[in-house]
Amino acid sequence: MTNLSDAVASVAVVGATGYAGGELAAILSRHPHANLAAVFSGAKSGTTPFRSLHPSLSRATGPDAVPFDLDLLLAAKPDVVFLATPNEIAAEVVPQLLDRGVRVIDLSGAFRLRESASYPTWYGFEHPRAELLREAVYGLTEFCNGELTTARLVANPGCYPTSVLLAVRPLAALIDRDQPLICDSMSGISGAGKKSELAYSFAEVFGNFKAYGVAGHRHEPEIRQGLKLGDRATLIFVPHLLPTVRGILSTIHVAFTEPLTAEHVLALYTKAYAASHLVTVLPHGQLPELKDVVNTPRAEIGFQLLQGGKRAVLVSVIDNLLKGAASQAVQNFNRMFGYPDTEGLS
Amino acid sequence: MTNLSDAVASVAVVGATGYAGGELAAILSRHPHANLAAVFSGAKSGTTPFRSLHPSLSRATGPDAVPFDLDLLLAAKPDVVFLATPNEIAAEVVPQLLDRGVRVIDLSGAFRLRESASYPTWYGFEHPRAELLREAVYGLTEFCNGELTTARLVANPGCYPTSVLLAVRPLAALIDRDQPLICDSMSGISGAGKKSELAYSFAEVFGNFKAYGVAGHRHEPEIRQGLKLGDRATLIFVPHLLPTVRGILSTIHVAFTEPLTAEHVLALYTKAYAASHLVTVLPHGQLPELKDVVNTPRAEIGFQLLQGGKRAVLVSVIDNLLKGAASQAVQNFNRMFGYPDTEGLS
Amino acid sequence: MTNLSDAVASVAVVGATGYAGGELAAILSRHPHANLAAVFSGAKSGTTPFRSLHPSLSRATGPDAVPFDLDLLLAAKPDVVFLATPNEIAAEVVPQLLDRGVRVIDLSGAFRLRESASYPTWYGFEHPRAELLREAVYGLTEFCNGELTTARLVANPGCYPTSVLLAVRPLAALIDRDQPLICDSMSGISGAGKKSELAYSFAEVFGNFKAYGVAGHRHEPEIRQGLKLGDRATLIFVPHLLPTVRGILSTIHVAFTEPLTAEHVLALYTKAYAASHLVTVLPHGQLPELKDVVNTPRAEIGFQLLQGGKRAVLVSVIDNLLKGAASQAVQNFNRMFGYPDTEGLS
Amino acid sequence: MTNLSDAVASVAVVGATGYAGGELAAILSRHPHANLAAVFSGAKSGTTPFRSLHPSLSRATGPDAVPFDLDLLLAAKPDVVFLATPNEIAAEVVPQLLDRGVRVIDLSGAFRLRESASYPTWYGFEHPRAELLREAVYGLTEFCNGELTTARLVANPGCYPTSVLLAVRPLAALIDRDQPLICDSMSGISGAGKKSELAYSFAEVFGNFKAYGVAGHRHEPEIRQGLKLGDRATLIFVPHLLPTVRGILSTIHVAFTEPLTAEHVLALYTKAYAASHLVTVLPHGQLPELKDVVNTPRAEIGFQLLQGGKRAVLVSVIDNLLKGAASQAVQNFNRMFGYPDTEGLS
Numbered sequence A, B, C, D: 001m002t003n004l005s006d007a008v009a010s011v012a013v014v015g016a017t018g019y020a021g022g023e024l025a026a027i028l029s030r031h032p033h034a035n036l037a038a039v040f041s042g043a044k045s046g047t048t049p050f051r052s053l054h055p056s057l058s059r060a061t062g063p064d065a066v067p068f069d070l071d072l073l074l075a076a077k078p079d080v081v082f083l084a085t086p087n088e089i090a091a092e093v094v095p096q097l098l099d100r101g102v103r104v105i106d107l108s109g110a111f112r113l114r115e116s117a118s119y120p121t122w123y124g125f126e127h128p129r130a131e132l133l134r135e136a137v138y139g140l141t142e143f144c145n146g147e148l149t150t151a152r153l154v155a156n157p158g159c160y161p162t163s164v165l166l167a168v169r170p171l172a173a174l175i176d177r178d179q180p181l182i183c184d185s186m187s188g189i190s191g192a193g194k195k196s197e198l199a200y201s202f203a204e205v206f207g208n209f210k211a212y213g214v215a216g217h218r219h220e221p222e223i224r225q226g227l228k229l230g231d232r233a234t235l236i237f238v239p240h241l242l243p244t245v246r247g248i249l250s251t252i253h254v255a256f257t258e259p260l261t262a263e264h265v266l267a268l269y270t271k272a273y274a275a276s277h278l279v280t281v282l283p284h285g286q287l288p289e290l291k292d293v294v295n296t297p298r299a300e301i302g303f304q305l306l307q308g309g310k311r312a313v314l315v316s317v318i319d320n321l322l323k324g325a326a327s328q329a330v331q332n333f334n335r336m337f338g339y340p341d342t343e344g345l346s
Helices: A019-030 A070-075 A087-099 A118-123 A130-135 A159-174 A219-226 A262-273 A326-337 B019-030 B070-075 B087-099 B118-123 B130-135 B159-174 B219-226 B262-273 B326-337 C019-030 C070-075 C087-099 C118-123 C130-135 C159-174 C219-226 C262-273 C326-337 D019-030 D070-075 D087-099 D118-123 D130-135 D159-174 D219-226 D262-273 D326-337
Strands: A009-014 A034-041 A065-067 A080-083 A103-106 A153-155 A181-187 A235-241 A248-255 A279-281 A299-306 A311-318 B009-014 B034-041 B065-067 B080-083 B103-106 B153-155 B181-187 B235-241 B248-255 B279-281 B299-306 B311-318 C009-014 C034-041 C065-067 C080-083 C103-106 C153-155 C181-187 C235-241 C248-255 C279-281 C299-306 C311-318 D009-014 D034-041 D065-067 D080-083 D103-106 D153-155 D181-187 D235-241 D248-255 D279-281 D299-306 D311-318
Touching: A009 A019, A009 A326, A019 A034, A019 A080, A019 A326, A034 A070, A070 A087, A080 A087, A080 A326, A087 A103, A087 A130, A103 A326, A118 A219, A153 A326, A159 A181, A159 A219, A159 A235, A159 A248, A159 A262, A159 A299, A159 A311, A181 B181, A219 A235, A235 B248, A235 B311, A248 B235, A262 A279, A262 A299, A311 B235, B009 B019, B009 B326, B019 B034, B019 B080, B019 B326, B034 B070, B070 B087, B080 B087, B080 B326, B087 B103, B087 B130, B103 B326, B118 B219, B153 B326, B159 B181, B159 B219, B159 B235, B159 B248, B159 B262, B159 B299, B159 B311, B219 B235, B262 B279, B262 B299, C009 C019, C009 C326, C019 C034, C019 C080, C019 C326, C034 C070, C070 C087, C080 C087, C080 C326, C087 C103, C087 C130, C103 C326, C153 C326, C159 C181, C159 C219, C159 C235, C159 C248, C159 C262, C159 C299, C159 C311, C181 D181, C219 C235, C235 D248, C235 D311, C248 D235, C262 C279, C262 C299, C311 D235, D009 D019, D009 D326, D019 D034, D019 D080, D019 D326, D034 D070, D070 D087, D080 D087, D080 D326, D087 D103, D087 D130, D103 D326, D118 D219, D153 D326, D159 D181, D159 D219, D159 D235, D159 D248, D159 D262, D159 D299, D159 D311, D219 D235, D262 D279, D262 D299
Parallel strands: A009 A034, A009 A080, A034 A065, A080 A103, A103 A153, A181 A235, A279 A299, B009 B034, B009 B080, B034 B065, B080 B103, B103 B153, B181 B235, B279 B299, C009 C034, C009 C080, C034 C065, C080 C103, C103 C153, C181 C235, C279 C299, D009 D034, D009 D080, D034 D065, D080 D103, D103 D153, D181 D235, D279 D299
Antiparallel strands: A181 A248, A248 A311, A299 A311, B181 B248, B248 B311, B299 B311, C181 C248, C248 C311, C299 C311, D181 D248, D248 D311, D299 D311
């Protein structure tokens, strides 16, 4: 069906018992050019059967997830390791892997910000390896060029930043940075990870809705960096928790430096995404819905011009666990090895 | 328990088979100073038993809902009629009632906008009685003074405007009208009324979320009027549909003409709501959740100052069918007759 | 409005930070014949503000919930204490209260079973006061006669048993005990209490549904006892967890000793519930829905005869936190003091 | 990757704008041995873009769905037509296709029952072609042997019957037919199809749960036939509507002619499903959950013996739109052409 090489990379997943890690295990186990050689859980002890990592794996065979152990991981001789772990663990493990010549796609935030000074503020720890922050490729796939081919370390974008940047980046040159950029983002609850806390219990979340993190969420500096906003421009990012499991919808308010037409905006988006099979831009005035992308690796973007084109409302939707995490990581893996973005994701 | 007069007003509800009308019927049937004399459905024929109007009425007795008939309504000799009907019907019925000396609390939008010229644009019909638009009291109860006591016609505010105005009005004098006022509002699906359309079916809405009406929603001119924004100021209002039944949360972005302290903002809110038992303002940085107000007649408001107090994010929550419709109508009824706002609403 | 005495009983709630306890606090704070003198949390330390116990209390004043302390409780001089605690705590506290002359309505299972031998098997502890098991009045209110008036200790029924017994008890004399009585009961997730466990998290429960406890649930001996099934009759009780918060629906399969007509069945139900304002029996073939009773203190029962009246399917619905816990406890309180069942519950 | 022939069958879907039809279109468009040649909607006019038939098709290309037209269908020269239409339409169209040499997999109920006399009673129409009822192969795939290879007409099982028969058929020889077989089945709301009715609106279904069809559902004779129960045995089937979109869980109560051990039951299930990759039987006492199979083509079955093995509770779960409709249809297609059951379904 394809004339791609039949080469297969050996891969491992660390953190496969989380929601994003489970999606990764499921995708990689079916990827025609990946061999899932080892899988590690987030637990301190015990084994999680491979088939329990994701509903679609129920009858599949593959390596059971065991507590993370660097020697075990290295023994599997992976070409690439996907990390879906807490930030602090990734900050510690990534250098160990790179030092041993293993490439890493890190789904945590440990290598997303360029400035090590940002880590104590936003992540609560001193970053151990500042030079790797400069080396890491920020893997917002559609905006990467050749750099992924040779990347040793890919910092896979956060879910909220992915949803915001996909909508704003193509228009960034025309956005008026003297006016605030306002992002109200709403995420399904799986974005918080597997939570054994009352606040995330069904009885508390059902029928509820709330904003949180308004005074500062760690995805805010990531969005700011992704848009090269600098220190002066105002970015207001308000995350909200939807009473559903999957998906992020971001409603974004921007002002332009000059009035734009719908044709102009569409041309900018087309330029950015014409080659992409995973980002769809809708006609002017048509807005995407969460269900259009949930359980898919795709993003959809809609826009509505206001005030004669001086301002716009942008709306973007993704599945937070896929385009916002696992499937974007696999897009990055595909780029590393020269496969189409959609390989293993159809 | 009270030293209020034992006087009882005769009341009627038109449109009691809708969600807001059913809430009204339930509240009024238990109100110590109301006698529910007649109830009309939104149907063209057939009778709806009183106990079917609201789950809490299952064993209650009261007038069955029959198709609207002016003579039948007048025969019940109501002191006040609550209209929870489509806009066009209210526009036609209200003058007939006023002409016969019956006071009206209209939950539709037919008398909310001052300017008759707004009706063709936003409501799709020529307004039949422009002079009544000027007479109607806009019943955002906490901002009414004595005018409700003698009002013949109360235009009960829309659900979205109620949620936005309660948060913004107390700060209005200090808001910078040269910067856009941005409101992202998310409503439970009962806000759309009882809908027999595929787009509102459970299978389509479950797990979904979307923005709609971004190019112009009829609640936008109502918010603009309620804030006296004039023509020049920019208001951006984006309504969204939450996958839940009840509640509205509005996330509102404002800029101030001068930097404010949290104490200053709280003082303004306290001035507005100190006397109210139905609006709660939270301490700086604490944001309300939908579940705090669902099934209650209350509103809650939270705020977070940004940029040294030059900007703020305001978050307000209400139950769209209660404070956004039925219970606010009963607050207005209470004011008409001199009872406390909370009478019949505890 | 009533000619009842204005007497007010002093009451206390222990376990008010749970879901059922919060409902109790809300109801009792509004009850015209109760004075809520003290409220205790399920926590070991810290204070929970009264207004946080239930959404409807947000602006209410009342005693804050503090960790349980017997001396503090006695200092409040309660006439009646409502216990909504774990079973083991109730087993220990109830005797202490009775010994000091305080009446108790216990919402736990600690005094529901007559036989102390059942406790190690079903509840995992030796019962400390077997003689109180014989004294306790099983408070399925509609089936109590005068005994509640003088009861020192009321064992408030479990939620599942309430839903099953209300449907089956009126027909019990005609049920064929040689054929299995089969109850498939489905409960909203609040029935499990406030849970900080992954299995009860929103992400795990949303869109899910399962049976559990099929090999034996502690509500099974309670149903068996409530129907006087003895050892020989077969009872099969399968509880299921619904992806919603409130409500229990039980689908019950019974065989009769002789064929019954719909009129006969209705007559039996009417005999049982004619005097009740809180139990509604629907016409033959009409089945109740969960939403008809959620957030109400009522039960609804429907039935469908099969095989010429030799068998029937019974369907009953209640709100598990109200008729299945808090409002039934208040019915029992009302009976203790001679008020109508519905007092404080409208 | 396989040594199967590269042969590709030309297929068409009628009724692709329904939920099951959309799943079919999505699966067949990705099936390595199917070429989706034509797609027909359930509408009388207008065209539905291919990418709108299912979320996963958003960027896919394929034939747009147009109103059904026999000539258009035949012009596409399909080898097999999948019908996901109302029963009456299938009853009329199937003979026309067979007469022209086109094989049919019918997802409706029009050819499921052997006896034409059952159609007026259960389906409300006289069956036009009784002889085809005897020819049709009832496509409960795991219980078909060679007959699918040559079948002209496959009657794809109903969703509820699939869930019940998979659990009961392997044990059928040991079930005591003198005792009632009781099935309480709960289905997600997509089982009702795309509905523009108030009763299926989000606002009415959210938080609700109900039994329906207790006096007789057309899936009851299909279950009875599938178990060869005859006229004498008692089958009680009560369908319920879950407040979720996808999945059926059936809780089934059976009595055996002799006491069985867990090993015996497991041996019977193993005999039935050892060769199947799509039916999983869990160890004794472990029960499946809906989420284990939603969005998969698999079934899971659990069981709990009671009364020393004289009775059992069986619990089975499927995705009603997949194993209960579309994916089972594709299993049958695979059998027709000699492919493994899982072809195109992984």
